[in-house]
Amino acid sequence: MIADWHGTYSLPASAAPVAIVVRANGVVSLGPGHAGAQKVVITLRGTQIHFSLPGLPQNIVFDGTVKASNVAGTVRQGALRGRFALRRGREKTVELLGAYRSAGGAEAAVVQPLGVPPILVEFPSGATHGIGASLTVGDKLGETSGNGALVPDGNGFTWHGTQYARVAVRQREVHVGVDAATLTVPPGSGPFAAVAMVHGSGRSTRDEFDVFTAYFALHGVAVLADDKRGVGESGGAYPGDVASDTTIDRLARDAQAAARFLATLPQVDPKRVGLWGDSQGGWIVPLAASRERAVSWAILNSGPVVTVGESDDFAGLAGQSLSPPSGSRASMLAQVRSDGPSGFDPASALRSLSIPVLWMYGSDDRNQPTELCVERLGALKQGHDFSWNVLPTAHTPLVLPTGLLSSLPQSPGFDPGFFPDVLDWLRKKNVTS
Numbered sequence: 001m002i003a004d005w006h007g008t009y010s011l012p013a014s015a016a017p018v019a020i021v022v023r024a025n026g027v028v029s030l031g032p033g034h035a036g037a038q039k040v041v042i043t044l045r046g047t048q049i050h051f052s053l054p055g056l057p058q059n060i061v062f063d064g065t066v067k068a069s070n071v072a073g074t075v076r077q078g079a080l081r082g083r084f085a086l087r088r089g090r091e092k093t094v095e096l097l098g099a100y101r102s103a104g105g106a107e108a109a110v111v112q113p114l115g116v117p118p119i120l121v122e123f124p125s126g127a128t129h130g131i132g133a134s135l136t137v138g139d140k141l142g143e144t145s146g147n148g149a150l151v152p153d154g155n156g157f158t159w160h161g162t163q164y165a166r167v168a169v170r171q172r173e174v175h176v177g178v179d180a181a182t183l184t185v186p187p188g189s190g191p192f193a194a195v196a197m198v199h200g201s202g203r204s205t206r207d208e209f210d211v212f213t214a215y216f217a218l219h220g221v222a223v224l225a226d227d228k229r230g231v232g233e234s235g236g237a238y239p240g241d242v243a244s245d246t247t248i249d250r251l252a253r254d255a256q257a258a259a260r261f262l263a264t265l266p267q268v269d270p271k272r273v274g275l276w277g278d279s280q281g282g283w284i285v286p287l288a289a290s291r292e293r294a295v296s297w298a299i300l301n302s303g304p305v306v307t308v309g310e311s312d313d314f315a316g317l318a319g320q321s322l323s324p325p326s327g328s329r330a331s332m333l334a335q336v337r338s339d340g341p342s343g344f345d346p347a348s349a350l351r352s353l354s355i356p357v358l359w360m361y362g363s364d365d366r367n368q369p370t371e372l373c374v375e376r377l378g379a380l381k382q383g384h385d386f387s388w389n390v391l392p393t394a395h396t397p398l399v400l401p402t403g404l405l406s407s408l409p410q411s412p413g414f415d416p417g418f419f420p421d422v423l424d425w426l427r428k429k430n431v432t433s
Contacts, residue, residue: 002026002044006091009075009084011060015180015233016205019094022071022086028053029095032112033207033225034182035171036098049073056174056183077173092135092152093118099214100156100164108164109214110150113207117144120159121211123218124423126414128398141398142409169217174224176261178236179254181226182206185267186217193272193431194222194265195299196258198251198288200279201241205232212276215419220432222268224258243308245344248283255288256295263294271296272431277303279367279395282359286349289357297431298357299422302395304368305350305359305376309342311368318366321394321405325366336369347376356385358425360418362393364403387425391415 002024008017008031019031022042028051029037035053042051047066052059055077062084064073069088074081096110097118107123110131118131119141129137132144137159139147150157156165170185186192195216197209206225213223229251230238239247255275263270274297277285282303289295304311317332318325325332359377361370370390377388394400397418401407426432 002042002049003088004090005071005086006089006094007071007084007086009062009082011075011077011082011233012080013082015082018233019091020084020086021091021094022051023090023095027095029097030173031094031207032097033205033210033227035173036169037095037166038171054170054172056172060173077175080175093131093133096135096150096152096157097210099167099169099218101167101218102162102164104162106162106164107215107218109211109218111207111210111214113210114204116141120150121214121413123215124419125416126397126419127416128411128413130409139412140409141411141413167218174261176224176226177254177257178229178234179226179258180233180235181224181258182213183265184213184217184223184225186220186222188220190222190267191269192220192222192267193274193426194224194262194268195274195276196255196262197223197225198255198275198277198281198284199228200277200281201243203231203238204228208278209276211414215422219423219426221426222262222265224262226254226258229254243280243283243344248280248287248344251284252288252291255284256292259288259292259294270294274298274431277301279303282368283308283344283346286346286353286357289355290349290352295355297355297429299425300357300359301397302362302365302368303359305346305373305380306369307341307346308344310336310339310372312343313339314369314372315367319404321366321396321400321403324404329371333369333371336372347380350380350384353384356429357387358422359386359388360397360421361388361390362395362397363390364393365395366403367395385429389417389421391417391421393418 006021021029052061058078060077064071071086100108109121112118120129128141130144135150136145137147138144168187172183205227209225227234229236275285282300
């Protein structure tokens with residue numbers, strides 16, 4: 001008899017483990033960044049268990065042996081080989097990961113991005129609440145009690161008397177070149193607009209984008225979110241943290257490959273494929289879009305348009321929200337102007353673009369100089385479909401009460417203008433309805 005199991009799998013075997021929950025009813029849920037709850041066929045013959053999850057270009061196949069209250073075995077996808085191990089029980093927060101909508105149209109997502117404890121995000125306000133192990137909910141991002149509790153049911157959860165049903169997205173675990181990714185397709189027949197996510201600096205995995213993936217999927221846009229090359233389940237060599245010309249070029253080529261892959265999918269409208277870039281992605285996306293015909297729009301979240309040297313100069317002076325700034329914003333900007341540009345410059349790629357692009361900035365960004373970026377965009381705007389919004393945030397669209405990342409647990413969530421501004425632009429540009 002099939003029971004409820006939870007544990008991890010690694011694919012390939014050298015990759016970081018991914019959480020997995022296998023329910024007796026045939027519903028399988030993967031951990032942050034990966035495919036959420038989906039019904040599959042589970043075969044149990046004696047002590048041998050077999051099931052597979054949707055994937056591209058091949059499914060992910062699990063074959064294991066049940067021994068008392070444990071299951072262990074192999075997992076494979078094409079030529080990739082790995083292992084999985086399960087034990088009796090459930091992980092309710094893993095089972096709840098995903099996008100939700102109420103009968104009255106309220107939207108929300110349960111996510112766990114970049115190792116942060118599970119959170120509940122309300123759309124479009126961006127209000128964000130911590131979730132405790134017993135599914136209690138807090139008022140702020142780092143609080144896990146005091147604001148009711150999530151009560152799961154067969155199709156979602158109830159919170160404060162409102163029932164939220166899981167949105168029936170279709171998800172596949174895919175490989176594009178060396179990159180491992182999760183494809184999320186909205187409900188319906190399509191064809192849909194689609195977006196490939198582009199990371200900022202650091203060893204980032206696909207869960208970095210879970211909030212944005214949920215929001216896009218809720219509004220009819222398919223999403224491809226990957227682990228950066230050499231990180232997580234992706235192959236290839238990690239290019240390093242420094243935004244050198246070589247690194248930006250290599251990551252831009254990965255972004256181009258992701259856009260081309262999306263354009264080949266039957267569920268995707270090849271004329272509405274875009275790129276979303278975070279932070280360092282502000283240099284990667286314009287270069288990729290300038291070289292790749294499959295890219296027809298782009299959104300940059302805190303993406304610099306100054307040179308790498310100017311951005312690094314300002315970050316060093318401003319403390320990167322890790323420590324207080326070394327001086328007033330005016331004095332730091334003056335120093336950057338005096339030091340001048342150096343390193344990779346996105347201006348040439350930006351001038352060559354003929355697609356609509358939106359930049360979302362924070363007025364208190366302490367990683368790159370928003371004011372100088374806006375100046376550069378103003379100088380480049382003529383003849384281009386460039387737009388930008390500046391919100392009272394830092395380098396992240398999450399509100400930081402003190403301007404420092406140490407205050408993230410006290411954050412009420414995303415700036416309330418962030419998600420409405422993004423959706424308004426997508427609609428104006430006919431990316432989605």
